[in-house]
Amino acid sequence: xxxxxxxxxxxxxxxxxxxxxxxxxxxxxxxxxxxxxxxxxxxxxxxxxxxxxxxxxxxxxxxxxxxxxxxxxxxxxxxxxxxxxxxxxxxxxxxxxxxxxxxxxxxxxxxxxxxxxxxxxxxxxxxxxxxxxxxxxxxxxxxxxxxxxxxxxxxxxxxxxxxxx
Ligand code: RP5
Numbered sequence: 001x002x003x004x005x006x007x008x009x010x011x012x013x014x015x016x017x018x019x020x021x022x023x024x025x026x027x028x029x030x031x032x033x034x035x036x037x038x039x040x041x042x043x044x045x046x047x048x049x050x051x052x053x054x055x056x057x058x059x060x061x062x063x064x065x066x067x068x069x070x071x072x073x074x075x076x077x078x079x080x081x082x083x084x085x086x087x088x089x090x091x092x093x094x095x096x097x098x099x100x101x102x103x104x105x106x107x108x109x110x111x112x113x114x115x116x117x118x119x120x121x122x123x124x125x126x127x128x129x130x131x132x133x134x135x136x137x138x139x140x141x142x143x144x145x146x147x148x149x150x151x152x153x154x155x156x157x158x159x160x161x162x163x164x165x
Contacts, residue, residue: 007062010133012039013054013080015070019093023069025123026091029130033147035137038063044075051076055083065133068116069126071095074106077116089132090116091125 010030014023023039030037038061042051058066066086068077071093081088092103100121108118117132119125131148138144 006036008036008038009062009064009137010035010037010067010130011054011058011061011063011065012037012067012069013042013051013076014039014068015041015043015074015076015093017041019069019071022093022123022126023091025126026067026069026130029127030134033130033134033144033151035130035134035144042076044070044079045073048079051079052083055080058084059086065089065136067091067129067133068107069093069129070107071100071103072097072106074103077107077118078110078114081110081114081116087136088116089129090118091129092118092121094122 012023012026014020027037027039040054042054044051055066063086066080066084067089068080069091070076072095074092077088077090090107092100092107094100095103104118104121107116110116119129119132134144134148138148
């Protein structure tokens with residue numbers, strides 16, 4: 001799936017369709033910032049060849065940042081990072097046990113030389129992965145940088161205007 005016919009700049013991959021509910025936080029954030037993305041389900045373990053192919057061809061498809069979400073023995077982000085020099089942001093999913101700590105450690109504990117930037121477990125991580133991808137793109141896109149500045153200001157206003165009953 002993709003937001004529009006524009007060239008996608010962010011590639012999102014997740015280990016299972018069961019991750020999609022959470023990862024829609026990432027796609028809705030990218031949509032809010034009008035950043036085109038592609039999103040797919042691919043598994044480091046269940047579809048290893050297709051995962052490697054997706055990562056190897058990401059840059060030539062025009063992608064600039066990759067987001068990988070998985071749960072359990074969450075090797076997807078690491079495998080994607082092994083096959084691409086694009087920045088890879090990993091989102092740990094809360095899967096069937098250990099409240100997502102298994103996923104967090106699987107994504108964060110990469111060996112020296114192949115980095116994955118690891119976000120928080122679950123929906124906060126999904127939103128922040130998209131925001132971090134936008135921040136990376138904003139390094140060379142003043143319009144996006146302006147949108148980020150406005151987003152931060154609006155977020156601060158919402159908190160400061162909160163009325164408690
Ligand atoms: C991981 O295992 C997926 O990323 C998902 O978080 C978890 C459970 O997958 P399903 O059994 O629901 O397909 O590979």
